Amino acid sequence: MTLIAHMTDLHLRPRGLPCYRVSDTNMLAERAIKSLQNLTPKPDALVITGDITDRNDPREYALARSILSRVDMPVYLVPGNHDGTDVMRRELGSFPGLSGSLEDKICYTADIGDIRLIALDTHIPGDPRGRLGQAQLDWLDSRLRESAKTTLIALHHPPALSGIRHMDDIGLVDADALAEVVSPHRHVARFLCGHLHRPIIASFAGKVMTLAPSTGHQVVLDLTEDGPAMFNFEPAAYFLHYHSPKTGVVSHMAYVEAYPGPYHFFADEGVVWPGDET
DSSP: EEEEEOOOOBBBBBBOBTTTTTTHHHHHHHHHHHHHHSSSSSSSSSEEEEBBBBSSHHHHHHHHHHHHHHHHOOEEEOTTTSSSSHHHHHHSSTTTTTOOOTBBBOOEEEEETEEEEEEEEEEEEEEEEEOOOOHHHHHHHHHHHHHHHOOOEEESSSSSOSSOOHHTTTBTTTHHHHHHHTTTTEEEEEEEEEEESSSSSEETEEEEEEOOOOOSOOOOOSSSSOOOOEEEOOOOEEEEEEEEEEEEEEEEEEEOOOSSSSOOOOOOTTOOOOOOOO
């Protein structure tokens, strides 16, 4: 079996500075990593789908190096709209794959147990929207044709719409082109995305898209036409993608915070469950 943890949208800030004045994203990211480290069984890898930093600031990348260097598993990163391809490649170049295969995009493959990961770069300098670009789409097409291994595709901007209007307006602009490349390939099992700061599952190009919540603050769930862009502190969580030959890919959401329990399922003394009368 293979177990892959998927976190996103850390939005790290220079030490001592909150995000958006009130979100202590540094502390919240530390807490998420501690939760990950305490898991049993331990995941085989951690994938973080962008917005590792909040301002593409070298001080934020230095904090990312400090936090993520404590993770005792391979860590795979892709840039988000708050990051920058060039700065991320320079500041986090020691992480696997970040040297990249294209001059202006960080994209790479990695074999994690019986899973293949394909990491893509949707960053557009100075623009909150995402774009893969034709060169990266051609590269992706070649990678999908060279192996039929069960594949997860990691990218920051989700290719499917969510119904949260202000976030869909800053989505992936070449999603249709991505669908054309990916739809023929049955071995693509998941898209792993971020950007929306909410747990969302949708279908795209005949595949399953799993969009993880942020390790920090969450976007308010507002499906009205003109809902404002606001955030709150709903419970932080991340996905665990479990794969075995028998199950295929199964995605579980794990909460960062510890809750009461666990408790055994014992009935009160003398209580008889329906069907157990005999």
